Amino acid sequence: MVFWTNMTVENPFQDPLRFERRMPECTVVIFGANGDLTKRKLLPALYRLMYERRLAPGFAVIGVSRTPMSDEQFREKMHESVKKFLEDSPFDEDVWAGFSQGLFYVPGDVHDAGSFNRLAERLIEIEEARKTGGNVLFYLSTQPSQYAITAKGIGAAGMARGNGWRRIIIEKPFGRDLDSARALSRDVHEVFPESELYRIDHYLGKETVQNILAFRWGNGIFEPLWNRRYVNHVQITAAESIGVEGRGAYYQEAGALRDMIQNHLLQVMATVAMEPSGVFEPDAVRDERAKLLRSIRIMKPEEVGSNAVAGQYGPARIGGADVPGFRQEPGVGPDSRTDTYAAATFFVENWRWAGVPFYIRTGKHLPKRVSEITIQFNPAPHFMFGQNGGEASPNLLILRIQPEEGISLKFSSKQPGAGMKLRPVSMDFNYGASFGERSPSAYETLLLDAILGDATLYSRQDMVEASWSVVKPVMDAWSEAKFDFPNYAAGTWGPKASDEMLARRGHAWTNV
Amino acid sequence: MAATVQPDRILRELSELWVSLGEAHGDESAGVLRACAMTLVVLASAAEDENAIGETLGALMRDHPSRAIVVRVSDNAEPGLDARVFAQCWMPLGQRRQICCEQIEISASNGSLADVPAVVLPLVAADLPVIVWSRLPRLFSSSALKDLSRIATKTILDSSAFADPPAALQALAHAATSGLLLADLAWTRLTRWRELIAQIFENPAYFSRILSIRTVTIAHTAAVSQVSLDYMEAWLRLCLERAGAQPAFLREPSDEACSSGFCRIAFTSGVSGGLDIVVRKVEGSAVEVRAGTLVNRTVFPQASDYALLREELSITGHDPIYEAVLGRAAEAGMKQ
Numbered sequence: 001m002v003f004w005t006n007m008t009v010e011n012p013f014q015d016p017l018r019f020e021r022r023m024p025e026c027t028v029v030i031f032g033a034n035g036d037l038t039k040r041k042l043l044p045a046l047y048r049l050m051y052e053r054r055l056a057p058g059f060a061v062i063g064v065s066r067t068p069m070s071d072e073q074f075r076e077k078m079h080e081s082v083k084k085f086l087e088d089s090p091f092d093e094d095v096w097a098g099f100s101q102g103l104f105y106v107p108g109d110v111h112d113a114g115s116f117n118r119l120a121e122r123l124i125e126i127e128e129a130r131k132t133g134g135n136v137l138f139y140l141s142t143q144p145s146q147y148a149i150t151a152k153g154i155g156a157a158g159m160a161r162g163n164g165w166r167r168i169i170i171e172k173p174f175g176r177d178l179d180s181a182r183a184l185s186r187d188v189h190e191v192f193p194e195s196e197l198y199r200i201d202h203y204l205g206k207e208t209v210q211n212i213l214a215f216r217w218g219n220g221i222f223e224p225l226w227n228r229r230y231v232n233h234v235q236i237t238a239a240e241s242i243g244v245e246g247r248g249a250y251y252q253e254a255g256a257l258r259d260m261i262q263n264h265l266l267q268v269m270a271t272v273a274m275e276p277s278g279v280f281e282p283d284a285v286r287d288e289r290a291k292l293l294r295s296i297r298i299m300k301p302e303e304v305g306s307n308a309v310a311g312q313y314g315p316a317r318i319g320g321a322d323v324p325g326f327r328q329e330p331g332v333g334p335d336s337r338t339d340t341y342a343a344a345t346f347f348v349e350n351w352r353w354a355g356v357p358f359y360i361r362t363g364k365h366l367p368k369r370v371s372e373i374t375i376q377f378n379p380a381p382h383f384m385f386g387q388n389g390g391e392a393s394p395n396l397l398i399l400r401i402q403p404e405e406g407i408s409l410k411f412s413s414k415q416p417g418a419g420m421k422l423r424p425v426s427m428d429f430n431y432g433a434s435f436g437e438r439s440p441s442a443y444e445t446l447l448l449d450a451i452l453g454d455a456t457l458y459s460r461q462d463m464v465e466a467s468w469s470v471v472k473p474v475m476d477a478w479s480e481a482k483f484d485f486p487n488y489a490a491g492t493w494g495p496k497a498s499d500e501m502l503a504r505r506g507h508a509w510t511n512v
Numbered sequence: 513m514a515a516t517v518q519p520d521r522i523l524r525e526l527s528e529l530w531v532s533l534g535e536a537h538g539d540e541s542a543g544v545l546r547a548c549a550m551t552l553v554v555l556a557s558a559a560e561d562e563n564a565i566g567e568t569l570g571a572l573m574r575d576h577p578s579r580a581i582v583v584r585v586s587d588n589a590e591p592g593l594d595a596r597v598f599a600q601c602w603m604p605l606g607q608r609r610q611i612c613c614e615q616i617e618i619s620a621s622n623g624s625l626a627d628v629p630a631v632v633l634p635l636v637a638a639d640l641p642v643i644v645w646s647r648l649p650r651l652f653s654s655s656a657l658k659d660l661s662r663i664a665t666k667t668i669l670d671s672s673a674f675a676d677p678p679a680a681l682q683a684l685a686h687a688a689t690s691g692l693l694l695a696d697l698a699w700t701r702l703t704r705w706r707e708l709i710a711q712i713f714e715n716p717a718y719f720s721r722i723l724s725i726r727t728v729t730i731a732h733t734a735a736v737s738q739v740s741l742d743y744m745e746a747w748l749r750l751c752l753e754r755a756g757a758q759p760a761f762l763r764e765p766s767d768e769a770c771s772s773g774f775c776r777i778a779f780t781s782g783v784s785g786g787l788d789i790v791v792r793k794v795e796g797s798a799v800e801v802r803a804g805t806l807v808n809r810t811v812f813p814q815a816s817d818y819a820l821l822r823e824e825l826s827i828t829g830h831d832p833i834y835e836a837v838l839g840r841a842a843e844a845g846m847k848q
Contacts (some may be wrong), residue, residue: 011708011713011719012716012755013713013751014714015703015706015707015710015833017827018706018707018823019705019706019710020707022710022714023711024715025714050717050810053707056714057712058806094798094811095811098809101808129805130806131715131717131803131804131806133716133717266670400613498629
């Protein structure tokens with residue numbers, strides 16, 4: 001009898017049609033284990049993966065931070081955090097009981113070589129006890145300034161090599177500019193090769209961003225329209241309704257251009273505009289993404305004024321409450337020149353996109369929290385229905401990233417009844433509604449991918465450098481510019497200059 | 513009950529249903545969205561709880577929006593057929609627009625059962641898969657089910673309720689080898705156990721010692737179906753053989769603390785340094801894995817009709833592993 005001959009023989013118990021992706025045993029070492037990201041995102045995501053039976057039974061986590069704590073205290077602390085920050089999921093004490101047996105803690109300072117040696121010893125103990133096969137994923141959830149020293153500490157303690165694979169995840173920002181990004185890569189590469197370095201961009205882990213790839217290349221009808229001949233322009237919006245929420249000191253150093261556009265939004269733009277790869281494999285997809293980023297036209301200094309807009313929110317009264325301006329936020333200087341809003345027009349210099357504007361905007365304290373991509377198609381070449389036929393509205397394809405992940409297509413339809421009057425209608429695909437199953441969080445997806453060694457959704461050095469190159473002229477111009485900040489009130493859609501930037505090309509921001 | 517129904521009339525009623533749904537939500541920015549990815553034909557007894565089936569189908573619509581055709585079969589020997597149409601709608605959170613799927617309910621007496629396939633055929637949604645889910649064990653060898661299976665992409669049964677399990681397995685195996693795409697919920701119920709066992713053997717430290725396994729013990733309550741036991745043993749045997757191991761198998765009736773079904777599956781080497789793994793149900797839906805000194809716990813979600821169907825509806829092609837296990841289980845049954 002032919003017995004699943006086309007299946008892998010490595011583990012004959014596997015059933016790829018029915019089982020979730022295989023997860024190897026491993027230890028995740030989290031530096032900055034007492035920080036917000038660990039409590040709010042990482043541990044809830046790992047617990048959720050355990051709940052979904054995606055983690056191997058011997059899975060282990062070692063938390064590392066300066067705070068003195070025992071394993072038991074760390075478990076108790078994480079128990080509270082996971083219960084509190086677990087989104088859209090039940091908390092099960094039985095699952096937690098199993099999961100928490102794999103949680104360990106090592107107090108230590110990244111500036112102290114002894115801490116790394118203690119961690120190395122603990123890692124060996126845990127590898128033996130939990131049969132992790134020596135596989136280790138290091139997650140740096142620390143201050144970016146500590147990335148290099150932490151990587152070097154790992155290397156010096158001999159933890160970058162072992163019985164199994166060794167990988168390292170770092171969080172954005174990957175440098176403050178092109179030079180510091182290169183320096184960071186150089187430092188980490190002394191210990192980990194690029195193939196084991198995972199630069200996390202949680203935007204790429206979102207289901208809808210991944211769905212863009214499925215939408216474009218899993219269907220035959222959209223890709224023929226996906227070019228300069230049919231697409232009029234593209235808009236990418238990432239709006240936050242909240243301010244800096246106590247992160248004023250950090251944000252003052254970053255700003256919207258660095259915090260959002262340089263990484264998340266340029267990655268999203270690359271996903272929308274890249275060429276299809278021959279195969280869906282990490283380096284093939286990332287090659288195409290990198291190629292697209294390198295194709296974005298670098299603005300000349302004199303072009304920045306008309307193609308980029310900086311904004312900073314001022315005080316306002318929203319919903320009966322007084323909202324402070326950015327300069328009144330704790331930790332922010334009274335004359336801060338940081339951009340809390342940034343918009344830019346980019347062009348891609350290739351045959352597919354030549355001449356098509358890509359408008360990107362992001363900001364704090366905008367009217368609502370929404371992230372979406374709008375692709376506006378060219379109008380019908382001739383509107384034959386006359387004045388009484390209503391207005392010719394453009395076809396829009398809207399890819400919503402948050403809060404409701406989904407895809408909408410707007411087109412014209414005849415109004416029922418006598419005469420020929422057109423009206424826009426929307427055909428919606430709502431990810432949550434169409435697939436009742438809860439979408440995994442971006443961190444679940446990305447952690448799972450890193451453990452499986454799939455770097456498709458992670459940034460690569462050449463992509464990071466290309467992104468910094470794109471925003472460099474804007475950063476340079478803005479560092480010299482005299483802004484009349486604040487230039488938009490909290491709760492509005494940003495500075496007027498942003499609307500004018502689009503109006504100059506006969507366009508307007510879509511109503512999100 | 514009338515003796516005949518006209519598919520054309522049902523289709524007309526379906527069209528009118530969508531018009532009325534649209535009118536009920538006249539606001540152009542709201543309205544309803546029609547969703548259909550397949551036709552799901554459900555064969556159920558008229559005596560079954562209508563609400564329970566409705567709830568299962570309603571939940572399934574979110575994952576697998578479909579045109580559902582529910583055939584409710586009564587024991588009446590007199591000819592009788594009737595039909596009605598309605599919509600299953602839901603409002604996604606935060607949205608103004610409802611999503612609706614259409615449902616056709618056909619009431620058929622036992623005497624009219626043979627007429628059902630001809631009524632269903634014109635009602636299936638064009639160019640989409642047709643899935644037949646028979647909840648009626650007695651229909652297994654009926655001509656009505658055979659005719660419906662011919663138009664079906666996949667036929668879903670539950671052999672755990674069949675009166676003669678070995679005969680059922682052989683009939684299923686015969687149908688599968690003749691090209692019919694079959695699913696058996698008695699097999700689907702094993703997925704969580706199988707997945708957990710597969711995950712354990714992902715670890716090279718355990719897999720490398722698989723040849724040391726001498727005995728596999730399957731402990732179960734009296735409530736577990738014979739077919740499920742046969743499937744589990746056949747699957748384990750095939751997997752272990754493929755890895756080169758040929759342990760003895762023990763089936764052990766158990767009164768351990770498990771409410772129903774399987775209580776424990778143990779892989780025993782009986783030698784020092786060999787592989788000893790126990791997967792066992794503990795309280796509630798929790799399951800404990802004991803591999804050497806390492807103990808871990810997980811939770812099996814409830815194997816509701818909805819969960820089982822959702823899994824099967826996501827597989828619309830051949831399932832080579834199920835087909836191989838079915839063949840082996842049927843073969844083992846013949847030898848007994």
